[in-house]
Amino acid sequence: MSAERPIAFTRGVPADESYPFEAIAECAAAAVGGAHRLRVQQYGPSGGFPPLREWLAERHEVAPEQVIVANGSLQLIDLLAWALLERGDTVFVESPTYDRTLTLLRRHGATIVGIPMEADGPDTDALEAALARHRPKLFYTIADFQNPSGATVSLAKRRRIVELAGRHGFRVLEDAPYRPLRYRGSQVTSLVELDGERTVHMSSFTKQISPGVRVGYAIGEKALVARVAKFAEDTYITPSLLGEATVFEFCRRGLLEPQLERLRALYRPRLEAACEAMRRHFPGCEWIEPDGGFFLSVSLPNGVTNEALRARAAERGLALSDGRGFFPNPEDGDRFLRLPFCALTPADIDEGVARLATVVRGLAS
Amino acid sequence: MSAERPIAFTRGVPADESYPFEAIAECAAAAVGGAHRLRVQQYGPSGGFPPLREWLAERHEVAPEQVIVANGSLQLIDLLAWALLERGDTVFVESPTYDRTLTLLRRHGATIVGIPMEADGPDTDALEAALARHRPKLFYTIADFQNPSGATVSLAKRRRIVELAGRHGFRVLEDAPYRPLRYRGSQVTSLVELDGERTVHMSSFTKQISPGVRVGYAIGEKALVARVAKFAEDTYITPSLLGEATVFEFCRRGLLEPQLERLRALYRPRLEAACEAMRRHFPGCEWIEPDGGFFLSVSLPNGVTNEALRARAAERGLALSDGRGFFPNPEDGDRFLRLPFCALTPADIDEGVARLATVVRGLAS
Numbered sequence: 001m002s003a004e005r006p007i008a009f010t011r012g013v014p015a016d017e018s019y020p021f022e023a024i025a026e027c028a029a030a031a032v033g034g035a036h037r038l039r040v041q042q043y044g045p046s047g048g049f050p051p052l053r054e055w056l057a058e059r060h061e062v063a064p065e066q067v068i069v070a071n072g073s074l075q076l077i078d079l080l081a082w083a084l085l086e087r088g089d090t091v092f093v094e095s096p097t098y099d100r101t102l103t104l105l106r107r108h109g110a111t112i113v114g115i116p117m118e119a120d121g122p123d124t125d126a127l128e129a130a131l132a133r134h135r136p137k138l139f140y141t142i143a144d145f146q147n148p149s150g151a152t153v154s155l156a157k158r159r160r161i162v163e164l165a166g167r168h169g170f171r172v173l174e175d176a177p178y179r180p181l182r183y184r185g186s187q188v189t190s191l192v193e194l195d196g197e198r199t200v201h202m203s204s205f206t207k208q209i210s211p212g213v214r215v216g217y218a219i220g221e222k223a224l225v226a227r228v229a230k231f232a233e234d235t236y237i238t239p240s241l242l243g244e245a246t247v248f249e250f251c252r253r254g255l256l257e258p259q260l261e262r263l264r265a266l267y268r269p270r271l272e273a274a275c276e277a278m279r280r281h282f283p284g285c286e287w288i289e290p291d292g293g294f295f296l297s298v299s300l301p302n303g304v305t306n307e308a309l310r311a312r313a314a315e316r317g318l319a320l321s322d323g324r325g326f327f328p329n330p331e332d333g334d335r336f337l338r339l340p341f342c343a344l345t346p347a348d349i350d351e352g353v354a355r356l357a358t359v360v361r362g363l364a365s
Numbered sequence: 366m367s368a369e370r371p372i373a374f375t376r377g378v379p380a381d382e383s384y385p386f387e388a389i390a391e392c393a394a395a396a397v398g399g400a401h402r403l404r405v406q407q408y409g410p411s412g413g414f415p416p417l418r419e420w421l422a423e424r425h426e427v428a429p430e431q432v433i434v435a436n437g438s439l440q441l442i443d444l445l446a447w448a449l450l451e452r453g454d455t456v457f458v459e460s461p462t463y464d465r466t467l468t469l470l471r472r473h474g475a476t477i478v479g480i481p482m483e484a485d486g487p488d489t490d491a492l493e494a495a496l497a498r499h500r501p502k503l504f505y506t507i508a509d510f511q512n513p514s515g516a517t518v519s520l521a522k523r524r525r526i527v528e529l530a531g532r533h534g535f536r537v538l539e540d541a542p543y544r545p546l547r548y549r550g551s552q553v554t555s556l557v558e559l560d561g562e563r564t565v566h567m568s569s570f571t572k573q574i575s576p577g578v579r580v581g582y583a584i585g586e587k588a589l590v591a592r593v594a595k596f597a598e599d600t601y602i603t604p605s606l607l608g609e610a611t612v613f614e615f616c617r618r619g620l621l622e623p624q625l626e627r628l629r630a631l632y633r634p635r636l637e638a639a640c641e642a643m644r645r646h647f648p649g650c651e652w653i654e655p656d657g658g659f660f661l662s663v664s665l666p667n668g669v670t671n672e673a674l675r676a677r678a679a680e681r682g683l684a685l686s687d688g689r690g691f692f693p694n695p696e697d698g699d700r701f702l703r704l705p706f707c708a709l710t711p712a713d714i715d716e717g718v719a720r721l722a723t724v725v726r727g728l729a730s
Contacts, residue, residue: 011408019406025398028607032577033390041384041577043376071436071579075601082472103599107447212397212406214436214605234468236440240579240605242393 004317007352011321012147012340018263019210023255024246029244040245046233048217049223055251056217062196065222068229068331071239073177073216074100075203080200082109082231083224084137092130092139094122096297096326098147098175101140114328115139117146119288121153124160136170143191145178145293148326148338152291155188162195168232172199177207177216178293180260183268185291197221202300205247207294208260213243215221266342267294268352274276274339277353282360294342300335301364308363309337366390372717376686377512377659377705383628384575388620389611396610405610411598412590413582414609420616421582422660433594436604438542438569439465440582445538445565446473447596448589449502457495457504459487461662461691461701463512463540464686466505479590482511486518486651489525501535508556510543510658513691513703517656520553537564542572542581543658548633550656556558562586570612572659573625579607611635636661638711639704642718647725659707665700665727674702677724683717726730 031040036051047053048069059063070076085091087109093101095114105112113134115122122141139161142154155159165172174191180203192201204216218228232239250256274296278287286299300309306323313320323336341349396405398554401416412418413434422429435441452474458466460479470477478499480487487506504526508518518526530537539556545568570582583593597604615621623673639661643652651664663672671688678685688701706714 013408016403016407019400019403021402021406024401026393026405028397028611029394032393033386037386037390038381038384041386041389041575042381043576045379065521071605072601072603078600100602102597107599135491210406210410211603212606214601214603214607234465234472235443236437236579237465238437240436242579242606242611243576243605246393246607345391345518 004355006317006319007344007348007355008319009321009339009344009352009356010319014207014210015266015343018266020255020259023137023259024210024213027249027253027255028242028246031249032153032242034249036245039063040241044238044241046236046238047229048239049241049248052215052244052251055248056219056324060201060219062219063176063222066219066225067217068225068232069215069217070232070240070245070332071214071216071236071269072206072211073175073202073218074104075201076181076218076228077101077104077173077175079228079231079235080218081105083227084171085110090134090136092127092134092136093328094141095328096138096148096333097328098142099325101175101325102328105140107266114332117149117151119151121151121157122161125166127161128164130322131168135168135190138171138173139165140173140175141191142175142178143190143294144176145181145290147178147274147293148295148297148323148336150288150290150293150296152188158191158194162198165195165198169285170198174201176201177202177204180208181263181267181294182292183264183271192219192247197356200224208256208263209247209250213247214240215243215247236303246322269346270341270344270349271303273349274341274353277350281354281357294340296339298337298339300337300360304360304363305334306337309359310364312359316359318352318355318359345358368512369720371682371684372709372720373684373715373723374686374704374709374717377703379572380708383631385620385624388624389575389578392614392618392620393607395666396614397607398524399614401610402639403539405606409606410594410676411601412665414613415606417521417580417613417616420613421584425566425584427584428587430582431583431590432611433597433599434580434599434604435572436579437576437582438540438567438583439469441467441567441581441634442466442538442540444593444596444600445583446470446475448592449536450475453652455499455501455533456611457492457499457501457535458693459506459511460693461513461688461698462505462671462693463507464690466540467691467693471504479668479697482514482516484516486516487526487530489522491605491626492526493529496529496533496626498665500533503536503538504530505538505540506556506730507540507543509541509553510546510655510660512543513662513688513701515653515655515658515659515661517553523553523556523559526629527556527563530553530560530563535563537643539564539566541566542569544568545573546628546659547657548636554700555626557584565589573621573628574612574615578612580608580612588669590591629639632707635706635709635714638714642715646719646722659705661704661706663702665702665725668699670699670727671702673728674724677728678721681720681724683724
């Protein structure tokens with residue numbers, strides 16, 4: 001037990017103060033009581049609430065049949081795995097990557113190959129080398145402000161990835177929940193914009209509105225989307241139309257852009273506080289400085305492993321994630337630390353990073 | 366094309382006029398704006414919205430840890446399959462049974478064995494004989510007003526099923542979405558009441574409130590529920606808390622019982638109209654007369670098959686489901702016809718059954 005106030009650098013969740021409660025309540029009531037009220041209550045298409053599909057199609061400049069809306073985007077990875085993978089098929093992922101995707105891919109019996117992550121995205125030379133040894137069905141990438149590293153894939157690497165996808169015949173699964181949350185700099189062209197045929201683009205309203213609405217979506221070519229929608233129908237018949245109609249109402253009323261602006265204004269100072277704290281307390285340490293999203297990541301000094309660090313940090317009131325969970329080969333994550341910064345105040349971030357630096361120095365010396 | 370007004374005996378969906386729109390809208394707004402507002406928007410436990418779990422636990426006289434709430438009950442079958450089945454494992458089902466369960470079990474690589482259904486439930490002698498040849502992990506039963514047959518399992522057969530489950534070491538999956546919709550007679554003790562250790566009991570608010578809220582639940586022993594909740598977390602992190610909190614608010618306000626009374630009052634005359642029409646238009650025909658739920662079923666006369674019937678019926682404006690889809694061995698359903706009656710008015714039911722009888726007579730002669 002620590003006498004110091006607890007600071008959790010664990011789950012990457014939105015800040016409690018980010019939720020537009022009143023607007024969501026009004027939109028939910030309007031969704032259930034309004035013109036679409038029968039469509040919201042009755043069974044509907046497994047691809048999602050049609051007005052929201054249409055709204056998203058317009059936003060992404062695709063046809064509505066290219067959009068599927070589901071109960072959060074993680075579930076779409078499960079459905080895509082059913083639609084695309086046989087047991088034993090190979091999937092490439094960034095190493096590290098989102099731990100829950102690894103869990104789902106393992107569940108589906110995929111052979112997972114990790115491509116080492118660098119500050120500007122996956123090592124594309126390593127990707128090309130791996131393609132000499134494997135024939136992946138899929139390359140899974142979180143190209144913007146990656147969970148867990150915080151890295152954004154450069155435009156050059158994105159071009160190389162889609163070029164290799166075309167040459168070697170694999171699909172790209174671009175998981176982009178953090179893309180609307182850029183706090184500085186300018187957007188890099190998305191992979192789906194570079195190659196709309198080979199890329200499935202996923203996003204979610206979890207980080208844009210709230211996890212509670214439970215609405216994620218994917219965009220891809222029509223035949224694949226139809227196939228995924230069939231698996232969705234066989235799994236849950238109809239997604240949560242109450243949540244989807246609420247989100248549609250929120251978007252229709254023009255509330256999404258102001259909400260994103262509010263989020264960026266809330267999270268930007270937290271990113272700045274985190275970077276400033278890293279520079280002040282961890283001089284000379286290797287870490288990835290993000291331009292958006294929820295996370296930055298640190299390479300711990302030689303000799304400092306996750307296991308020892310988490311035990312010591314707990315004594316100082318710090319909760320840390322085990323970095324190994326983000327790696328296809330867990331031992332590759334022995335010295336990897338993810339720091340989520342959005343659900344903490346700037347003061348807590350500074351205090352937490354300062355304590356962390358003390359613990360790390362104690363272990364390294 | 367038919368000049369007659371179209372009548373659809375296809376999907377078993379609630380009647381459009383059954384939905385309590387105003388109450389759901391008020392409950393949704395209260396769920397999102399009320400005391401639980403932060404819990405509803407933030408990530409939460411994968412087992413579902415805690416107040417709803419507690420409410421259901423009290424209703425079913427079990428511990429909250431024995432309840433898992435999910436995005437509809439079909440999804441729980443998928444999660445249970447992950448939690449309980451290896452590919453190649455054997456599952457017993459009633460023959461016929463719910464077609465979507467068959468699809469999910471096939472997806473999970475299960476070996477499916479059908480136990481013939483009789484008017485009072487599965488043939489338990491056939492069940493015992495099958496147990497001499499197979500070691501099932503699970504017996505899936507819809508014991509009340511079965512989809513698709515309309516049959517209810519007698520108390521004697523329920524006792525025999527749990528006795529065999531104990532002796533042969535399989536679990537019983539009791540899918541009971543229609544159980545609260547009994548229109549006459551008295552309830553038969555549920556399988557979970559007979560054996561709470563071996564039985565997983567599933568139900569849903571789809572037929573009690575609406576499909577749109579997308580809330581189903583399962584009750585079982587704690588270790589299994591915890592295992593299913595872990596698969597739920599790995600699949601979608603958190604279920605739709607917006608829907609679950611809306612349902613909780615609906616239940617907390619005491620609206621569920623009056624809603625069920627309204628549903629029974631709405632559907633009872635439809636059941637009576639369907640039975641009356643069967644007696645009038647199909648004298649001498651073999652059919653199962655239900656006491657609740659959404660369906661009755663007919664054994665077509667010798668020589669009348671689903672395929673021919675559906676084509677001719679369409680000429681008379683009748684849409685019919687293919688009975689073969691409900692059978693583990695599709696050819697066993699050649700002469701099986703499911704008739705859902707809840708989403709049709711008594712007048713349409715009578716007219717539809719009359720037309721159907723004419724078509725059947727035309728084919729049989």
